[in-house]
Amino acid sequence: MDSITIQPATTNDISAMVDVQRVSPEASQWNTETYHHLLSPENQKSGGWVAFTGKKLVGLLVFQRPMLDELEILNLAVMPIARCNGIGSKLLRHALSTHRGSHVFLEVRSCNHNATKFYRHFGFVNTALRKNYYHKPTDDALIMTLQT
Numbered sequence: 001m002d003s004i005t006i007q008p009a010t011t012n013d014i015s016a017m018v019d020v021q022r023v024s025p026e027a028s029q030w031n032t033e034t035y036h037h038l039l040s041p042e043n044q045k046s047g048g049w050v051a052f053t054g055k056k057l058v059g060l061l062v063f064q065r066p067m068l069d070e071l072e073i074l075n076l077a078v079m080p081i082a083r084c085n086g087i088g089s090k091l092l093r094h095a096l097s098t099h100r101g102s103h104v105f106l107e108v109r110s111c112n113h114n115a116t117k118f119y120r121h122f123g124f125v126n127t128a129l130r131k132n133y134y135h136k137p138t139d140d141a142l143i144m145t146l147q148t
C-alpha cells in the first residue's frame with residue numbers, strides 16, 4: 001500500500017468522504033449538508049481529517065469541540081479494503097495530538113466489536129450505556145471516554 005498522508009478535511013473532500021461512509025454502514029450516515037456544516041471554515045467548533053493513499057481518500061474522522069477542553073469524535077471510517085493497515089489509528093492519533101489535554105468522548109454501537117476494540121487499544125474506557133439508543137437495528141450506545 002502507498003504511504004498514508006493525513007490532511008485537514010475540507011468541503012472539497014465531502015463527495016469522497018460520503019463514498020467512504022456509504023461502504024461503512026457502522027459509521028454515522030450523514031448527508032452532504034451535514035458535512036458542509038461540520039467542515040465549514042466558519043464553524044470553529046468542528047472539523048475533520050482525511051487519510052489518503054496516493055490520490056485516493058481512504059479514511060475520515062470528523063470531530064466537534066463542545067467546550068474548549070472537550071473533543072467528541074463524531075464519525076470515523078476507513079474504506080473496507082484499506083482497513084487493518086493503521087489508517088484509523090493514524091487519523092485518531094492526529095486528532096488526539098492536535099487537541100492534547102482534552103477530555104475525549106464518543107458513542108458507538110455496543111455490537112460494533114471491531115470499533116470498541118480499536119478504541120480500547122487507545123485507552124478509551126466505557127463510561128456509560130444508553131439503552132436502545134440506536135435504531136434499525138436497535139442497539140445500545142456505549143459512551144467511551146479518554147483523558148489525554
Ligand SMILES: CC(C)(COP(=O)(O)OP(=O)(O)OC[C@H]1O[C@@H](n2cnc3c(N)ncnc32)[C@H](O)[C@@H]1OP(=O)(O)O)[C@@H](O)C(=O)NCCC(=O)NCCS
Pocket residue numbers: 024026027028075076077078079082083084085086087088089090106107108109112114115117118119121
Ligand atoms: C474502526 C475502524 C475505523 C478502524 O480502522 P483501521 O484502519 O482498520 O484500524 P487500524 O488498522 O489502525 O487498527 C488499530 C487497532 O484497532 C483494532 N482493530 C481494528 N480493526 C479491527 C478488526 N477488524 N478486528 C479486530 N480489531 C481491530 C486492533 O487492535 C488494531 O491493532 P493491531 O493492528 O495492532 O491489531 C475501521 O474498522 C472502520 O472503518 N470500521 C467501520 C466504521 C466504524 O465502525 N466506525 C466507528 C464508529 S464509532
